[in-house]
Amino acid sequence: MNVLMAGVGGQGIILASDMLSEVMMRYGFDVKKSEIHGMAQRGGSVMSHVRYSGNVASPLIPFRSCDILLSFEELETARYLAYLKEDARVIINSYRLSPPSVISGSRDYPDIIPIIRERTDRIYMVDGHAIAEEMGNPRGVNIVLLGTLSTFLEPEEGLWVECINFMLNEKIRSMNIEGFMKGRQVNIQ
Amino acid sequence: MKKLLSGNEAIAAGAYEAGVSFACAYPGTPSTEVLETIAKEYPHIHAEWTPNEKVALEVAAGASYAGARTIAVMKHVGVNVAADPLMTLPYTLIRGGFVLVSADDPELFSSQNEQDNRHYARFAKIPMLEPSSSQEAKDFMKEAIRISERFETLVMLRTTTRIAHSLGVVELDEASEQRAPALERHPAEWVMLPANARRRHPVIEERIRSLRAYSNASSLNITDMADTSLGIISSGVAYQYAREAFPEASFLKLGMAYPLPDEIIRDFAGKVDELWVVEELDGFIEEQVKAMGIDCHGKDRLPMCGELTPDIVKNVISGRDADPIREYALPGRPPSMCPGCPHRGLLWALKRNKCFIAGDIGCYTLGFLPPLDAIDTCLCMGAGINHAHGMSKVFGAGKEKIAAVIGDSTFFHSGITGLANLAYNKGAAVIVILDNRTTAMTGSQNHPGTGITIRGEQTTSLDLEKLVRALGIDWVRVVDPYDVKKTRKEIKEALAFVGPAVIISRAPCVLLKSRTVSGRVLYVDPDICTGCKVCIGLGCPAIEFADEKAHINDMCVGCGVCSELCSVNAIGGGK
Ligand SMILES: Cc1ncc(C[n+]2csc(CCOP(=O)(O)OP(=O)(O)O)c2C)c(N)n1
Ligand code: SF4
Ligand code: SF4
Numbered sequence: 001m002n003v004l005m006a007g008v009g010g011q012g013i014i015l016a017s018d019m020l021s022e023v024m025m026r027y028g029f030d031v032k033k034s035e036i037h038g039m040a041q042r043g044g045s046v047m048s049h050v051r052y053s054g055n056v057a058s059p060l061i062p063f064r065s066c067d068i069l070l071s072f073e074e075l076e077t078a079r080y081l082a083y084l085k086e087d088a089r090v091i092i093n094s095y096r097l098s099p100p101s102v103i104s105g106s107r108d109y110p111d112i113i114p115i116i117r118e119r120t121d122r123i124y125m126v127d128g129h130a131i132a133e134e135m136g137n138p139r140g141v142n143i144v145l146l147g148t149l150s151t152f153l154e155p156e157e158g159l160w161v162e163c164i165n166f167m168l169n170e171k172i173r174s175m176n177i178e179g180f181m182k183g184r185q186v187n188i189q
Numbered sequence: 190m191k192k193l194l195s196g197n198e199a200i201a202a203g204a205y206e207a208g209v210s211f212a213c214a215y216p217g218t219p220s221t222e223v224l225e226t227i228a229k230e231y232p233h234i235h236a237e238w239t240p241n242e243k244v245a246l247e248v249a250a251g252a253s254y255a256g257a258r259t260i261a262v263m264k265h266v267g268v269n270v271a272a273d274p275l276m277t278l279p280y281t282l283i284r285g286g287f288v289l290v291s292a293d294d295p296e297l298f299s300s301q302n303e304q305d306n307r308h309y310a311r312f313a314k315i316p317m318l319e320p321s322s323s324q325e326a327k328d329f330m331k332e333a334i335r336i337s338e339r340f341e342t343l344v345m346l347r348t349t350t351r352i353a354h355s356l357g358v359v360e361l362d363e364a365s366e367q368r369a370p371a372l373e374r375h376p377a378e379w380v381m382l383p384a385n386a387r388r389r390h391p392v393i394e395e396r397i398r399s400l401r402a403y404s405n406a407s408s409l410n411i412t413d414m415a416d417t418s419l420g421i422i423s424s425g426v427a428y429q430y431a432r433e434a435f436p437e438a439s440f441l442k443l444g445m446a447y448p449l450p451d452e453i454i455r456d457f458a459g460k461v462d463e464l465w466v467v468e469e470l471d472g473f474i475e476e477q478v479k480a481m482g483i484d485c486h487g488k489d490r491l492p493m494c495g496e497l498t499p500d501i502v503k504n505v506i507s508g509r510d511a512d513p514i515r516e517y518a519l520p521g522r523p524p525s526m527c528p529g530c531p532h533r534g535l536l537w538a539l540k541r542n543k544c545f546i547a548g549d550i551g552c553y554t555l556g557f558l559p560p561l562d563a564i565d566t567c568l569c570m571g572a573g574i575n576h577a578h579g580m581s582k583v584f585g586a587g588k589e590k591i592a593a594v595i596g597d598s599t600f601f602h603s604g605i606t607g608l609a610n611l612a613y614n615k616g617a618a619v620i621v622i623l624d625n626r627t628t629a630m631t632g633s634q635n636h637p638g639t640g641i642t643i644r645g646e647q648t649t650s651l652d653l654e655k656l657v658r659a660l661g662i663d664w665v666r667v668v669d670p671y672d673v674k675k676t677r678k679e680i681k682e683a684l685a686f687v688g689p690a691v692i693i694s695r696a697p698c699v700l701l702k703s704r705t706v707s708g709r710v711l712y713v714d715p716d717i718c719t720g721c722k723v724c725i726g727l728g729c730p731a732i733e734f735a736d737e738k739a740h741i742n743d744m745c746v747g748c749g750v751c752s753e754l755c756s757v758n759a760i761g762g763g764k
Pocket of ligand 2: 042525526527529530531532552553625629630698699700
């Protein structure tokens with residue numbers, strides 16, 4: 001399986017993809033994950049490749065072989081179409097963060113849904129920010145989205161919770177598990 | 190026990206398991222997390238940030254001479270800074286196992302060039318290991334320490350971004366004992382005067398011959414025969430891409446990428462019909478294979494620029510291009526300085542004074558992007574001051590407005606000598622030291638100016654003003670870059686001064702706890718805003734322009750710079 005996570009630096013993509021990797025290792029798979037940090041932390045585009053199977057060679061997902069794209073920001077979704085399989089599933093956080101050219105008023109924020117439809121119709125929108133804010137944890141969008149992603153994957157709820165407990169310190173555990181559960185309950189349309 | 194580790198974390202684990210007791214580094218993407226992991230996870234290993242890579246390699250050499258197992262860690266261009274000790278270290282006798290970890294950055298995710306540091310191993314005549322996964326990063330670190338002690342030489346462990354920053358499953362083991370230090374004297378092997386160095390040179394040549402024999406027998410190099418119509422020689426992450434693209438092919442995977450196992454290569458080449466060498470950047474292995482008289486494909490088809498991917502390897506070797514996927518010209522999202530970054534006001538003020546701004550390397554280099562367009566040069570760490578001096582000398586004092594900006598960490602790394610030169614040679618440029626109290630670009634590491642060590646202990650902190658004055662600069666001012674008007678005025682005075690002038694722009698990076706911004710979000714009164722876009726010129730990601738007015742979003746940290754610039758006082762709140 002190949003899962004790609006996309007978004008903007010500071011959205012918590014690295015932690016979400018670390019958790020997915022941990023779950024899949026404990027589930028018994030060989031796992032590799034690759035991403036670029038460094039300059040991307042300063043508000044640039046971020047993508048993280050997570051691959052798991054009996055034996056993973058390349059840490060990078062080849063083109064046309066991504067099974068699920070989890071995107072934390074609408075525009076970012078459209079950058080990675082080349083990776084998608086024909087029938088890939090695309091989960092999109094309905095959230096727009098204007099890039100500099102839009103901020104300065106020189107470009108419009110593009111409508112990306114028609115672009116994605118060229119590759120796949122299996123598009124799922126999630127309002128991660130609304131859910132996170134409702135819980136009083138606006139920074140917890142990543143864990144909400146991870147919850148939604150988890151409903152598409154094999155491992156059971158218990159294993160996910162175990163990994164969240166393992167990876168987060170005590171103070172923030174219960175808050176994040178709540179966010180994860182809320183994400184799992186999202187009625188995917 | 191199994192754990193998911195990045196290549197860098199695995200290298201740290203390998204150092205621990207190998208009984209390393211001393212580690213030092215200067216931060217640099219993608220190498221930084223090796224020392225950070227050691228500082229965090231392995232309290233029995235001494236860890237220190239050094240001001241630059243040359244210091245790191247020399248300090249580590251001292252530790253090894255005293256008998257400790259030791260590592261020095263740096264990014265690829267850091268090895269350039271450490272190249273002087275690197276070239277002579279192989280002449281000297283290594284006692285405790287000594288490994289140089291060098292992290293290359295194909296594709297320049299976060300670097301100023303794309304150099305291939307494998308050449309350094311051949312240049313310095315030291316063995317080099319190249320892991321292709323996190324597991325190997327750990328295993329090869331241990332093997333590197335063994336080789337170092339057995340052959341009494343420095344060993345290079347070379348990674349790339351995709352190894353250093355990728356996560357993989359790693360099996361952890363018990364740690365070996367650290368070596369007790371013992372003072373010894375080996376003047377014939379440690380005092381590199383001509384007479385001694387002359388005697389040591391043949392030792393190096395002989396050692397490389399023995400290492401080649403070792404490489405031929407080593408399990409670091411693995412032959413895996415399958416379909417013999419295609420044979421691939423590869424190493425590092427490129428090996429994984431080739432495996433992914435051609436699972437049926439025969440492989441010679443090189444874990445020891447210098448010196449090459451000539452007999453194994455000859456043997457492998459003789460068994461396959463078509464031979465390819467798949468490697469990122471230069472044709473380092475390929476050229477040596479061809480020099481052995483073996484015909485192969487490699488850089489005649491594969492790119493020398495950028496990183497490889499499974500798709501590039503597959504398409505190039507199979508000679509077939511996959512159907513292109515339609516690409517859209519989406520608005521880009523380059524990295525930018527954080528909302529409220531103290532560098533922004535300072536760069537804006539320099540720009541307003543119409544300066545040519547010789548830049549350096551750090552977060553402030555991002556001031557190169559529009560709308561600030563504030564950085565005019567960026568070569569390597571420490572170069573900015575020297576550029577400004579050279580330029581202003583050519584024009585003559587007071588003829589052109591020449592300034593340089595340099596971060597605090599970069600100043601301690603390699604700016605001090607440049608400033609001494611500027612004073613000594615009667616320069617007349619304006620030098621701004623951006624003292625944000627950290628090494629921000631690489632993730633906020635401490636340095637000699639912060640008064641705190643890598644493990645959070647208090648220590649002495651270098652006094653920048655005193656240091657600058659001691660270098661011979663008399664005109665020195667400290668400014669608060671959030672006070673843009675005053676800053677602009679000080680810059681004007683500095684430009685008017687005939688002679689070298691230094692402005693220390695002091696305010697902590699907004700990612701630090703010690704930041705001085707209020708943290709409250711400002712707002713633009715739409716009834717007052719005239720849509721003049723002056724504030725937009727700052728390039729703060731928290732200010733957006735829509736419906737002919739400026740708007741401030743919730744990323745604002747309340748630094749107040751935009752409200753200072755607004756001539757109609759439309760920006761307020763947050764107080
Ligand atoms: C020789 C060398 N070593 C390390 C690096 C990696 N690096 C880039 S910028 C930087 C330091 C930035 O710190 P500072 O000058 O204080 O500026 P800041 O990012 O804090 O604004 C480092 C270590 C490099 N580019 N070159
Ligand atoms: S990390 Fe600090 S120095 Fe770097 S852009 Fe952000 S505020 Fe500025
Ligand atoms: S006060 Fe203005 S310049 Fe400072 S962070 Fe907020 S919007 Fe940006």
